[in-house]
Every structure is written in structure tokens, then in C-alpha cells.
Amino acid sequence: MKQFDCAEYDKLIPDYLDLKLPAESVLLLEAHLARCPECTRLLEENKACTQLFQTTGIATEEIHPAVLARVQNRVLAEIGTQEPRRQGSAKQRRAWFVWVPVAAAIMVLLIAIPVAIRRMPVRSAQPEVDIGCIVPPVSQATTAAKADMASAGAADPLSGNWAVYSGSLNDLPLGTVLSPDGKNAHAPTAGTVPQAGQDAATVSRDAPKITVAQSNALPTNADGTGLFITSKDISSMPTGSPFSFPTDRLSPAGIVLFEQMKEADRVLILRRSDNRATLFLAWYNDDQRSKRQNIIQDWKQTIDNSIQISFYVNDRLPPPLHNLNQENAASYRLPTVAAGDEGYWFCVLIPT
Amino acid sequence: MEQPSDKLIDRIRNGDEAAFSELMDCYSARIMRVCLGQTGNWQDAEDCAQETWIKVFRFLHSYRDSASVYTWIYRICINTCRDYQRSARRHQAVSLDESDDEIGSTLGERIVDPMPLPDEQADRRQQIERVRRGIAALPPDARNILVLRDIAGLSYQEIAANLRLAEGTVKSRLSRARASLMDLLREQESIKPRLKRESKTRRSKGRQK
Numbered sequence: 001m002k003q004f005d006c007a008e009y010d011k012l013i014p015d016y017l018d019l020k021l022p023a024e025s026v027l028l029l030e031a032h033l034a035r036c037p038e039c040t041r042l043l044e045e046n047k048a049c050t051q052l053f054q055t056t057g058i059a060t061e062e063i064h065p066a067v068l069a070r071v072q073n074r075v076l077a078e079i080g081t082q083e084p085r086r087q088g089s090a091k092q093r094r095a096w097f098v099w100v101p102v103a104a105a106i107m108v109l110l111i112a113i114p115v116a117i118r119r120m121p122v123r124s125a126q127p128e129v130d131i132g133c134i135v136p137p138v139s140q141a142t143t144a145a146k147a148d149m150a151s152a153g154a155a156d157p158l159s160g161n162w163a164v165y166s167g168s169l170n171d172l173p174l175g176t177v178l179s180p181d182g183k184n185a186h187a188p189t190a191g192t193v194p195q196a197g198q199d200a201a202t203v204s205r206d207a208p209k210i211t212v213a214q215s216n217a218l219p220t221n222a223d224g225t226g227l228f229i230t231s232k233d234i235s236s237m238p239t240g241s242p243f244s245f246p247t248d249r250l251s252p253a254g255i256v257l258f259e260q261m262k263e264a265d266r267v268l269i270l271r272r273s274d275n276r277a278t279l280f281l282a283w284y285n286d287d288q289r290s291k292r293q294n295i296i297q298d299w300k301q302t303i304d305n306s307i308q309i310s311f312y313v314n315d316r317l318p319p320p321l322h323n324l325n326q327e328n329a330a331s332y333r334l335p336t337v338a339a340g341d342e343g344y345w346f347c348v349l350i351p352t
Numbered sequence: 353m354e355q356p357s358d359k360l361i362d363r364i365r366n367g368d369e370a371a372f373s374e375l376m377d378c379y380s381a382r383i384m385r386v387c388l389g390q391t392g393n394w395q396d397a398e399d400c401a402q403e404t405w406i407k408v409f410r411f412l413h414s415y416r417d418s419a420s421v422y423t424w425i426y427r428i429c430i431n432t433c434r435d436y437q438r439s440a441r442r443h444q445a446v447s448l449d450e451s452d453d454e455i456g457s458t459l460g461e462r463i464v465d466p467m468p469l470p471d472e473q474a475d476r477r478q479q480i481e482r483v484r485r486g487i488a489a490l491p492p493d494a495r496n497i498l499v500l501r502d503i504a505g506l507s508y509q510e511i512a513a514n515l516r517l518a519e520g521t522v523k524s525r526l527s528r529a530r531a532s533l534m535d536l537l538r539e540q541e542s543i544k545p546r547l548k549r550e551s552k553t554r555r556s557k558g559r560q561k
Contacts, residue, residue: 011524014501014508042531049530050502052537056480058389059503063381071384071398072376075405076369 006032009039013046356421364412372409379422380405382504383429389499390433392488400436404429423510430496430514486536494529501526 012029015021021029033040053059356375363371383404387397407428415424487495487503496515500506501522512519 010527011520013527014523042527045531045534046527049534052483052534053502056476056483058480058483059385059505061385061480063384067394067398068380068384071401071405072373072380074402075376075409076373078402078406079372079409080369 006036006039009033009036010042013039013043016043017046017050361412361415361421364409375408375421376405379425382422383425386426386429386499386504387433388484389487389503390430390495391437392485396436400429400433403436404432407432420510423506423514426500426504426506427514430500434492482537482540483533486533486540489536490529490532494525494532497522497525498529498533502530 009029009032012021012025016026016029033043356378360371360374364375380401384397384401387400387404388394391397391400404425408425411428415421487498490498497511500511500514501508506514508519508522511517511522515522517525
């Protein structure tokens with residue numbers, strides 16, 4: 001009989017609860033459950049969850065016909081104005097031939113006019129984007145961070161300058177070379193997970209998604225000083241890993257990063273206290289860009305060495321935070337790191 | 353639910369609106385539930401459901417018989433919800449003054465519920481909203497699987513094909529997702545009384561001033 005290790009048992013649980021697990025596997029699972037409290041808990045949670053779905057009737061909940069009718073009417077109104085796409089009809093082929101010269105003419109004009117008037121150089125296939133943000137060398141890396149990097153067999157990325165890019169990576173074309181003023185930064189290779197020595201925040205948009213191996217609360221160092229992101233492998237780095245600067249480095253780093261925040265398309269600034277945070281400022285769109293610049297100016301005046309800044313890299317605004325704005329600041333629980341989180345946003349936490 | 357006939361699909365491909373309405377009648381409630389599970393609120397769910405159906409209509413020509421039409425529609429639905437949430441975060445300064453105390457008072461629900469409900473029903477509705485918000489707060493991978501299996505009732509095989517995962521992975525993630533959901537719901541429960549206490553304290557402080 002095949003023996004499983006613990007991680008193999010969770011996949012048996014759904015069938016076990018549906019009474020669809022083969023007898024052989026039932027025996028295996030039950031024997032394992034008898035000695036594994038964690039899997040037993042998982043089973044209990046699954047039972048509770050399926051029971052909850054049943055008692056609430058969430059899967060069979062009647063949707064009010066008025067809602068369905070409203071959606072349907074809107075859809076029909078929308079599609080009433082368009083034909084479904086068909087493949088290779090004679091009509092389409094004719095349309096294709098008619099539009100090719102027109103499209104070509106438009107393309108030529110679009111390309112030629114700006115070039116002729118402004119005499120702009122043609123952009124290279126891999127344009128350089130000035131990320132313009134050099135954080136001074138950090139000389140006082142925490143012991144934990146250093147040990148982390150040593151165990152990864154990596155060169156110490158904190159020994160040189162490193163770059164933080166907080167713009168929207170989504171808008172950069174594939175193959176874009178991130179150029180931190182041509183200085184000593186760790187440019188990521190597009191389409192790859194950043195390796196040791198690369199700053200996590202400069203991961204390319206096409207990097208494999210950040211997957212968190214386990215669901216847990218905010219990571220902290222054993223000595224409570226906060227973590228440096230070592231970026232040895234972003235796939236093993238919990239999303240939301242904060243990195244903080246030693247206080248003697250904070251001021252320049254903070255200011256530079258605030259400058260960069262002007263360009264980031266999603267920025268949250270939260271005041272942090274224990275495991276809760278108060279939203280201080282939040283920006284989501286261009287309309288508020290000038291406003292945010294003014295606020296950043298004001299903030300520069302108020303930074304002092306007592307403030308630590310942590311940056312969060314994440315794409316998925318946790319729903320409670322999603323509902324916040326600066327007028328609406330309230331106390332919220334910090335987002336927890338959860339399995340499957342992916343992507344980018346920036347969140348600045350300021351402990352109080 | 354019966355699989356729509358090829359004839360129906362052909363009729364839709366030929367621009368037959370009545371046939372498309374028929375298809376929507378078949379699945380609109382289920383799609384709406386998936387959207388609710390994905391977004392956690394009625395207003396966004398309606399928008400996503402609408403967008404899903406428009407895409408179904410537009411892209412029906414690319415539908416192949418290899419997948420059943422409803423798993424194909426669910427795939428569109430899930431992608432639509434994901435894109436919608438991304439774009440909402442990108443383009444909107446969200447100002448939803450919604451707290452845990454206000455479950456069930458969203459615009460959508462006011463529209464859904466023009467008549468007051470008996471207490472028991474109202475409690476159940478409130479509980480559904482709570483669970484739904486919990487589901488929406490799950491990470492995307494966990495949420496997709498949970499919604500497809502426990503809300504939409506797709507088979508493991510269909511989910512695996514839909515998400516391009518092995519069936520074992522689907523089951524494994526499902527069991528983890530359910531446990532995460534229960535954790536989340538418990539967390540919400542423990543936060544709620546504290547929030548209430550805090551807001552009460554704030555209010556009383558305000559009065560003292």
C-alpha cells in the first residue's frame with residue numbers, strides 16, 4: 001500500500017467528506033489523522049466550512065429575479081449594437097482588405113509626424129527606464145538578513161548600492177532594462193525571478209507570480225528589528241515582507257523613496273501600531289498626483305530618525321484596505337500574508 | 353444543469369439574440385453567484401456578470417467543444433472578475449464607507465431587498481454576506497477553487513481543466529482554502545466586537561469634548 005507524507009493527505013480530505021474516497025485511501029487517511037493533529041484540524045475546518053455553506057445555502061441562494069433581469073437587459077442592450085465575431089466570413093475578408101491601406105496610412109502618419117517635427121530618435125527595442133533611485137549603501141544590515149543571504153550562498157546585496165523602483169512595472173515593455181542611473185545597482189533580467197542580490201521591488205512584470213508558501217502573519221526578525229528583503233528568491237519570500245532601514249539610514253532613503261512614490265500608481269501609507277494600522281494616505285490614480293506631491297513635500301519636513309518605514313510589495317489590496325481613503329482613515333488590521341498572493345503594490349507602514 | 357445544445361450555440365453564433373437569452377437564462381444565477389463569491393459585493397458582482405456575458409457573446413466564435421460551454425463561461429467569468437478588481441484598484445479612489453457593522457446594507461442589497469425580511473431570513477442573508485466577504489478576501493488561487501467547487505458546483509475535473517491544474521492539486525488547494533476561509537471568518541468575528549467598542553469609545557470621547 002502506498003504511503004503518503006503529510007502534505008499528501010490534504011488532497012484526500014474533500015473526497016473523504018463527500019464519501020467518495022476509495023476504502024484503501026480512507027484507511028490511510030484515518031490512520032494518519034489519528035496521529036496528526038494538524039491534518040485533523042484541517043479536516044475539522046473542512047467539515048465546518050462545508051456545513052456552513054450548507055446551512056447558509058450560499059451555493060443555492062436565490063438571486064432576486066430583478067437583479068438577473070437587470071443584468072440580462074443591460075447585456076442585451078449592449079450586444080444589440082454589435083455582431084458576434086465570426087471566423088473568415090467573406091464580409092470580414094472584404095473589410096480586412098479595405099482597412100489595410102487605411103490602417104497603414106494612419107500608422108505611417110503616427111510614426112512620421114512626431115519624428116519629423118520633433119526629430120526624436122527612434123526608441124530602441126529595449127528602452128532604458130531611469131529608475132533614478134539609489135539608496136545609499138546600508139552598512140548596518142541586521143544579523144538575520146546577513147545570515148539569510150549567507151545561507152542562500154549569495155553575495156551580500158547590501159554591500160553596494162541598490163535600487164528601489166516604485167513605478168508601475170506593468171507599464172514597462174518586456175525586456176525593459178532598468179537603469180538606476182548606470183550606477184552600481186542590481187538590474188533584474190526581464191522575465192525572471194530576481195536572484196540573490198537583486199532588489200525584490202525590481203522584479204520584472206513577467207516574473208513568475210509571488211507565491212507564498214504558507215499563510216502567516218507579518219514576518220518579523222527574531223530580534224524584532226524588522227527584516228531586510230534579501231530577495232534571494234522572491235518565490236520563497238512572503239508577499240508583504242517588509243524591509244526597513246536602520247534609523248541612521250532612514251532619512252535619505254526615506255526621502256528618495258518618497259520622491260519615487262510620486263510615480264507609483266498604488267501607494268498606501270499606513271501608521272502602524274502593533275498588528276494594526278491606520279491608513280494615513282492612499283493614492284490610486286493620476287488625478288491625485290499633484291495633490292500627493294504636495295503632501296509628500298510636507299511629509300519630508302516631518303521625517304525624523306524615530307520613524308521606520310516598511311515597504312510592502314503586493315498586488316492584491318486586501319479588501320478592508322481597498323475600502324479606505326485618506327478622508328476615511330480608520331483603524332484596520334494589517335493585511336496578512338496569504339498563500340497565492342501575487343503582484344505589486346506599495347505600502348508604506350510607519351510604526352507609531 | 354443540462355448542457356445547451358450545439359444548435360443553440362450555433363444560433364447564438366449567428367447572432368440570434370433569443371438564443372443568447374436562453375443561454376443566459378440557463379446560467380445567469382450561477383454566474384451571478386460566482387461573481388458574488390469573487391467580488392464580495394452586489395454592485396461589483398452585477399458589473400462583472402454583465403461584462404462576462406458580453407464577452408461570452410463576443411467570443412463565442414472561439415468556443416470549442418473540448419470544454420463544456422459552462423466551464424468555458426466560468427473561465428471567462430473568473431478572468432473578468434480578476435480584471436475588474438485589478439482595474440478598479442488602478443483607476444478608482446475608493447471611498448466605500450463600509451464597516452463590518454454594515455454588512456448587508458450595500459447598495460446592491462438594498463436593490464435586491466426592497467421588502468423587509470423576516471428576522472430568520474435576514475439573519476441568514478447577513479450570514480451569507482459575511483461568508484461572501486470572507487471568500488472575497490481569500491487569495492485569488494484559493495478563492496477561484498473554492499468558488500468553482502463550493503459555490504458553482506463544478507466537478508474537480510472541470511476545475512482542473514479550467515485552471516490548468518492537476519486534480520490532486522485542486523483538491524489539496526480546496527481543503528486549504530476552506531480552512532483559510534474559516535480562519536478568516538473567525539478573525540473577522542474577533543475584530544468586530546473590538547471595532548464596535550473602539551467606535552463607541554470614539555463617539556463617547558467626541559461627546560465629552
